[in-house]
Amino acid sequence: MAATRLLEWLFAFYFLTHIPITLCVDLQGLLPGLYPEVLTQWFKWYTASAKDSLMANPPAWFRSFVYCEAFFQFPFFFVATYAFFKGSCKWIRTPAIIYSTHVVTSLVPILAHVLFADFSKSKHPSPKLLQERLYLSAIYLPYLLIPLLLLCTMLLSPQYNQIEKKKKK
Numbered sequence: 001m002a003a004t005r006l007l008e009w010l011f012a013f014y015f016l017t018h019i020p021i022t023l024c025v026d027l028q029g030l031l032p033g034l035y036p037e038v039l040t041q042w043f044k045w046y047t048a049s050a051k052d053s054l055m056a057n058p059p060a061w062f063r064s065f066v067y068c069e070a071f072f073q074f075p076f077f078f079v080a081t082y083a084f085f086k087g088s089c090k091w092i093r094t095p096a097i098i099y100s101t102h103v104v105t106s107l108v109p110i111l112a113h114v115l116f117a118d119f120s121k122s123k124h125p126s127p128k129l130l131q132e133r134l135y136l137s138a139i140y141l142p143y144l145l146i147p148l149l150l151l152c153t154m155l156l157s158p159q160y161n162q163i164e165k166k167k168k169k
Contacts, residue, residue: 004159005087007149011096012084014146015077022074029058030066050139051132054113062113065106073099093160100151107144111137 028035028043035043047056054062076099083092114136125133154160 001159004153004157007153007157008084008087010146011150011153012081014142015080015084019074019077019081022069022077025055026066026069029055030063030070050136052136052139054110062110065110068102068106073103088159090160090162093154096150096154100147100154103147104144104151107140107147111140111144114140 024035024039025043025046028039043055046052058066076095080092080096080099083089115133
């Protein structure tokens with residue numbers, strides 16, 4: 001029970017921090033020119049320093065994931081933050097399974113692109129290129145691992161697997 005509560009706090013923190021990340025970073029690829037100069041400059045610095053070409057110049061397939069984040073995931077961040085801070089909200093199980101499954105299946109092609117795109121042009125990528133790819137993967141990896149942990153928790157935790165008995169009046 002204490003381990004589940006610790007996980008709930010982790011999930012609450014994840015969703016709470018994901019709100020400003022989505023608003024200030026992720027949506028800049030969809031809404032250029034809408035942000036204050038300080039956020040635009042930070043975004044340019046991030047994409048250049050992390051060599052994040054997906055964010056700097058998002059291809060259509062990546063933009064589709066960002067649209068899903070904006071319209072489906074973003075509203076869920078508020079609901080999930082509330083549910084996991086409150087704790088023991090069994091009703092969050094199904095939405096959390098849907099969310100985590102979607103995110104995990106979205107992150108697999110993103111990480112595959114980050115790790116393996118354009119390697120076919122060079123049979124032996126430079127150590128610097130490998131280091132850049134691993135660095136960028138490390139930035140994206142928590143957005144795969146935490147939803148995967150969320151999915152496993154919702155599927156395997158006895159606290160979220162129990163069927164609530166309806167009270168008789």
